[in-house]
Amino acid sequence: MDGLQAVRYTRGRLLVLDQLRLPHEYEYDEVQTSEEAFDAIRSMRVRGAPAIAIVATLALAVELVNQDFSSATVVSQQDYINQKLDYLKGSRPTAVDLTNAISLLKQVIAHAGQSSNEAATVREAYIKAAEKILQDDLTTNLAIGRYGAEYLRRQQSPFDIVDEVGCFTTSSSGEQIALEKDDRKMSVLTHCNTGALATSGHGTALGIIRTLHNMDYLEHAFCTETRPYNQGSRLTAFELVYENIPATLITDSMAGALFAQRKEEKNISAVIVGADRVARNGDTANKIGTYGLAVLANYHGIKFIVAAPTTSIDLETASGKDIQIEFRARHELTQISGAVVEVDGMVNTSKKARVAIAEQKIDVWNPAFDVTPYRLIDAIITEKGEVVRSKTGTFDFQAIMPERWTAQVEKEAHERI
Numbered sequence: 441m442d443g444l445q446a447v448r449y450t451r452g453r454l455l456v457l458d459q460l461r462l463p464h465e466y467e468y469d470e471v472q473t474s475e476e477a478f479d480a481i482r483s484m485r486v487r488g489a490p491a492i493a494i495v496a497t498l499a500l501a502v503e504l505v506n507q508d509f510s511s512a513t514v515v516s517q518q519d520y521i522n523q524k525l526d527y528l529k530g531s532r533p534t535a536v537d538l539t540n541a542i543s544l545l546k547q548v549i550a551h552a553g554q555s556s557n558e559a560a561t562v563r564e565a566y567i568k569a570a571e572k573i574l575q576d577d578l579t580t581n582l583a584i585g586r587y588g589a590e591y592l593r594r595q596q597s598p599f600d601i602v603d604e605v606g607c608f609t610t611s612s613s614g615e616q617i618a619l620e621k622d623d624r625k626m627s628v629l630t631h632c633n634t635g636a637l638a639t640s641g642h643g644t645a646l647g648i649i650r651t652l653h654n655m656d657y658l659e660h661a662f663c664t665e666t667r668p669y670n671q672g673s674r675l676t677a678f679e680l681v682y683e684n685i686p687a688t689l690i691t692d693s694m695a696g697a698l699f700a701q702r703k704e705e706k707n708i709s710a711v712i713v714g715a716d717r718v719a720r721n722g723d724t725a726n727k728i729g730t731y732g733l734a735v736l737a738n739y740h741g742i743k744f745i746v747a748a749p750t751t752s753i754d755l756e757t758a759s760g761k762d763i764q765i766e767f768r769a770r771h772e773l774t775q776i777s778g779a780v781v782e783v784d785g786m787v788n789t790s791k792k793a794r795v796a797i798a799e800q801k802i803d804v805w806n807p808a809f810d811v812t813p814y815r816l817i818d819a820i821i822t823e824k825g826e827v828v829r830s831k832t833g834t835f836d837f838q839a840i841m842p843e844r845w846t847a848q849v850e851k852e853a854h855e856r857i
């Protein structure tokens with residue numbers, strides 16, 4: 441097996457790792473149509489905001505390569521693509537990466553149709569733009585990893601990380617105080633899965649952890665189990681073990697005790713999570729349990745960091761209260777699936793079962809995501825750098841995404857007329 445990859449793509453062929461079978465089996469399914477991609481996303485065989493966008497948009501690219509569109513006109517080809525994109529958008533509602541990708545792709549094909557009267561030009565423009573989304577995601581993740589690691593390092597020791605000389609700060613009485621350099625390695629906690637399996641590679645929050653490890657700044661990574669779907673224990677634990685990153689799994693309910701009992705000993709410096717949708721003020725929707733971790737981190741004086749590509753930022757949504765949260769099936773809480781482990785620890789994947797772990801008639805409340813208010817977030821790390829809270833207290837994304845910001849302001853001004 442090469443590096444972990446949620447998708448394997450060559451033009452005309454898309455393979456998607458079935459994440460429901462991890463960590464017991466590592467198998468790819470071929471996805472040939474938009475309908476198959478919709479099903480893979482809805483059933484969570486592929487999940488994670490960037491990976492959802494990548495699979496949905498590339499599946500349509502595969503369809504455009506392999507199906508016969510020889511009689512299509514520019515307009516019928518554009519209609520076909522727009523309808524499929526609208527359909528794919530309904531696969532899962534909370535993550536915004538797919539919505540942002542769809543807006544971009546619709547613009548691309550509209551533009552292609554203006555400059556040519558060949559349907560093939562529209563198809564080619566779509567395919568190239570969808571492939572670029574895949575390529576750009578990896579570059580984005582590597583940048584997030586670097587910015588995040590450097591940000592955390594600066595929080596611990598406010599020196600330029602290559603500066604050996606030291607620096608000073610000014611006390612309230614105007615006195616210059618030498619700051620001590622703190623070279624301790626740091627430990628962090630992460631939630632859900634935001635790694636190579638949720639993206640095109642490297643990952644966002646888990647990408648920062650990977651980069652901290654590669655830079656030799658990481659002492660230890662803690663990952664939560666992430667009930668009810670166990671993306672932490674099934675996927676993040678799998679990635680951490682695969683990468684030989686020193687790591688420990690905890691249940692979600694152990695985070696408070698971990699911070700209270702082991703913060704000093706392990707130098708636990710940050711909770712780092714991903715995002716499904718960041719509203720314009722910085723409120724962040726992410727896997728259920730994120731909000732609780734933010735409250736705990738704030739109580740314990742631990743930095744709370746969101747790692748999010750700009751494709752996860754939704755300028756159209758003013759605050760978290762406007763974010764649609766997905767609710768999922770009751771059996772995700774009341775049953776669990778896995779493989780049988782023999783006494784010697786060998787996993788027998790031929791013996792798989794869904795096991796009831798709760799009274800089957802109990803009422804269930806199962807939101808897949810929660811919203812962390814911006815006040816609890818110290819920094820949002822994007823591929824354009826870190827964003828910290830502005831003087832008004834909210835996050836201001838204008839500097840890192842000026843074009844999208846201006847377009848949104850103009851759109852709102854137009855709507856007011």
Ligand SMILES: CSC[C@@H](O)[C@@H](O)C(=O)COP(=O)(O)O
Pocket residue numbers: 487488489490535631632633634635638639643644645671713714715716726727728808
């Ligand atoms: C880089 S992935 C960011 C988020 O999508 C991730 O933290 C998350 O909440 C995933 O939820 P999931 O329900 O597994 O799709």
